[in-house]
Amino acid sequence: xxxxxxxxxxxxxxxxxxxxxxxxxxxxxxxxxxxxxxxxxxxxxxxxxxxxxxxxxxxxxxxxxxxxxxxxxxxxxxxxxxxxxxxxxxxxxxxxxxxxxxxxxxxxxxxxxxxxxxxxxxxxxxxxxxxxxxxxxxxxxxxxxxxxxxxxxxxxxxxxxxxxxxxxxxxxxxxxxxxxxxxxxxxxxxxxxxxxxxxxxxxxxxxxxxxxxxxxxxxxxxxxxxxxxxxxxxxxxxxxxxxxxxxxxxxxxxxxxxxxxxxxxxxxxxxxxxxxxxxxxxxxxxxxxxxxxxxxxxxxxxxxxxxxxxxxxxxxxxxxxxxxxxxxxxxxxxxxxxxxxxxxxxxxxxxxxxxxxxxxxxxxxxxxxxxxxxxxxxxxxxxxxxxxxxxxxxxxxxxxxxxxxxxxxxxxxxxxxxxxxxxxxxxxxxxxxxxxxxxxxxxxxxxxxxxxxxxxxxxxxxxxxxxxxxxxxxxxxxxxxxxxxxxxxxxxxxxxxxxxxxxxxxxxxxxxxxxxxxxxxxxxxxxxxxxxxxxxxxxxxxxxxxxxxxxxxxxxxxxxxxxxxxxxxxxxxxxxxxxxxxxxxxxxxxxxxxxxxxxxxxxxxxxxxxxxxxxxxxxxxxxxxxxxxxxxxx
Numbered sequence: 001x002x003x004x005x006x007x008x009x010x011x012x013x014x015x016x017x018x019x020x021x022x023x024x025x026x027x028x029x030x031x032x033x034x035x036x037x038x039x040x041x042x043x044x045x046x047x048x049x050x051x052x053x054x055x056x057x058x059x060x061x062x063x064x065x066x067x068x069x070x071x072x073x074x075x076x077x078x079x080x081x082x083x084x085x086x087x088x089x090x091x092x093x094x095x096x097x098x099x100x101x102x103x104x105x106x107x108x109x110x111x112x113x114x115x116x117x118x119x120x121x122x123x124x125x126x127x128x129x130x131x132x133x134x135x136x137x138x139x140x141x142x143x144x145x146x147x148x149x150x151x152x153x154x155x156x157x158x159x160x161x162x163x164x165x166x167x168x169x170x171x172x173x174x175x176x177x178x179x180x181x182x183x184x185x186x187x188x189x190x191x192x193x194x195x196x197x198x199x200x201x202x203x204x205x206x207x208x209x210x211x212x213x214x215x216x217x218x219x220x221x222x223x224x225x226x227x228x229x230x231x232x233x234x235x236x237x238x239x240x241x242x243x244x245x246x247x248x249x250x251x252x253x254x255x256x257x258x259x260x261x262x263x264x265x266x267x268x269x270x271x272x273x274x275x276x277x278x279x280x281x282x283x284x285x286x287x288x289x290x291x292x293x294x295x296x297x298x299x300x301x302x303x304x305x306x307x308x309x310x311x312x313x314x315x316x317x318x319x320x321x322x323x324x325x326x327x328x329x330x331x332x333x334x335x336x337x338x339x340x341x342x343x344x345x346x347x348x349x350x351x352x353x354x355x356x357x358x359x360x361x362x363x364x365x366x367x368x369x370x371x372x373x374x375x376x377x378x379x380x381x382x383x384x385x386x387x388x389x390x391x392x393x394x395x396x397x398x399x400x401x402x403x404x405x406x407x408x409x410x411x412x413x414x415x416x417x418x419x420x421x422x423x424x425x426x427x428x429x430x431x432x433x434x435x436x437x438x439x440x441x442x443x444x445x446x447x448x449x450x451x452x453x454x455x456x457x458x459x460x461x462x463x464x465x466x467x468x469x470x471x472x473x474x475x476x477x478x479x480x481x482x483x484x485x486x487x488x489x490x491x492x493x494x495x496x497x498x499x500x501x502x503x504x505x506x507x508x509x510x511x512x513x514x515x516x517x518x519x520x521x522x523x524x525x526x527x528x529x530x531x532x533x534x535x536x537x538x539x540x541x542x543x544x545x546x547x548x549x550x551x552x553x554x555x556x557x558x559x560x561x562x563x564x565x566x567x568x569x570x571x572x573x574x575x576x577x578x579x580x581x582x583x584x585x586x587x588x589x590x591x592x593x594x595x596x597x598x599x600x601x602x603x604x605x606x607x608x609x610x611x612x613x614x615x616x617x618x619x620x621x622x623x624x625x626x627x628x629x630x631x632x633x634x
Contacts, residue, residue, distance in 0.1 A: 255578030418483030485520025
């Protein structure tokens with residue numbers, strides 16, 4: 001550990017990658033007149049573009065690279081001064097790679113950001129055009145750049161990829177909650193940029209800096225953290241705020257962002273040291289709430305005769321910064337709460353952190369949106385303000401359904417503790433149940449509610465009993481989760497679109513083996529249910545006419561131990577970013593006519609077995625023929 005005085009505050013430097021990965025609406029208007037920073041005389045080539053804007057030679061643009069006080073970029077034949085944008089959106093150690101040149105080759109890599117609202121952001125900084133002398137067929141010569149994703153890790157082929165660069169992917173339904181602990185290779189991947197490279201032989205010397213409110217900076221190596229502090233293990237879910245965004249898009253209106261199914265959530269055992277222990281060792285002095293007094297704006301501890309200034313945890317924040325420029329923060333009161341289990345983690349499910357999940361060091365903030373659990377953690381600042389990053393101030397927030405694409409970002413708090421949610425991940429119906437294809441059926445209480453069914457004597461053997469009723473057996477499984485350490489107390493399920501309800505069986509994973517990892521219920525609850533579909537399913541658009549498919553809508557909702565429950569529909573919580581899509585999860589199941597062949601649905605489609613189709617967020621087919629991850633806006 002090393003301690004040194006803080007240097008003078010440096011000018012904010014941001015990554016252009018933060019621009020191309022910007023997921024929020026536009027900033028304030030900065031389209032004032034361009035300064036005379038190299039505009040060329042009028043070209044002799046015919047130029048029909050806006051004559052009120054100046055022309056710049058490419059040689060002049062190159063002078064405004066990442067080291068310039070006025071960084072410029074070009075897009076197609078236009079020139080943009082992004083100085084004000086950079087100042088508004090601090091990043092990290094990534095240089096303004098495209099400054100002084102074209103942004104186009106970077107957007108060819110970050111294809112997800114070729115979106116109208118991103119172009120609208122850039123348009124605010126237009127200062128002129130590239131001189132026609134430097135254009136060929138109306139465009140500058142193409143540039144070749146190094147692919148920053150070239151050294152990204154190899155991912156499991158089973159992951160469903162939403163974007164390749166940066167990689168954003170979720171596990172398929174059939175493996176999502178197959179195990180209580182999500183295997184590392186199947187843990188969902190949420191990256192804003194490329195994965196930083198930290199060599200294994202250099203990991204022990206990896207440095208974390210902590211800046212205190214008095215300006216002192218303390219450095220810890222990874223070896224320091226491992227050897228000097230007690231190691232703790234915490235079982236906790238991480239969930240993206242956009243989980244089930246596709247559900248909100250399909251059932252409410254178009255949303256901006258990755259169209260996640262139900263798999264932007266995973267559960268793991270994290271190993272690391274408590275952030276509170278490290279902050280105390282670094283010398284952070286905090287006020288004891290009973291002794292807080294306020295004199296001339298400063299807080300003092302009664303035990304130090306009013307001489308020592310201390311930090312009020314209720315007014316300060318812990319800012320996290322990652323190697324790739326991502327930044328976020330949590331309240332200091334959360335970081336110091338002994339029941340919050342906030343970790344500086346270096347292990348995951350008994351192994352070192354995988355590269356995609358923060359190797360060699362990350363923050364883990366249980367019960368909070370995963371955006372606060374910053375990966376590749378390199379810097380911590382205890383400050384009287386939130387992280388200034390766009391991801392804290394202008395992205396992970398929610399607004400009312402009436403608020404459009406350009407909200408007043410300062411009017412809403414950043415998402416911290418997650419609300420209660422649940423989802424259906426697998427459905428079996430009809431013949432596949434009779435043929436014994438549900439892996440857990442016949443164990444525990446599950447299966448006791450099925451009519452005209454008994455478990456096969458041997459795995460894989462068909463059930464030869466004749467159904468005693470006209471109803472069809474159905475088996476359903478899924479997960480439920482609530483933030484803030486609140487335990488899921490009940491999962492309600494309906495087989496008729498929400499008209500009648502029953503309760504699912506909650507699995508006892510949390511207490512398996514008598515070990516509880518963490519002070520509260522940070523993990524998900526897996527659940528299972530078996531029942532019988534109505535003999536003539538008609539739930540929400542079902543059709544039981546002769547020769548027609550028989551359809552019904554399965555609905556699930558969860559309640560936690562504080563009696564928080566999910567909203568009924570997404571239209572009531574709609575927001576254009578599609579954050580916190582936690583309404584009841586609905587899956588429409590259609591069985592073929594009795595005596596028909598049915599449609600073969602493989603396990604990869606979400607509805608397992610030899611009969612039926614399923615439609616809904618997280619399932620492989622949509623009624624319009626679209627697949628998971630695509631938008632079917634209503």
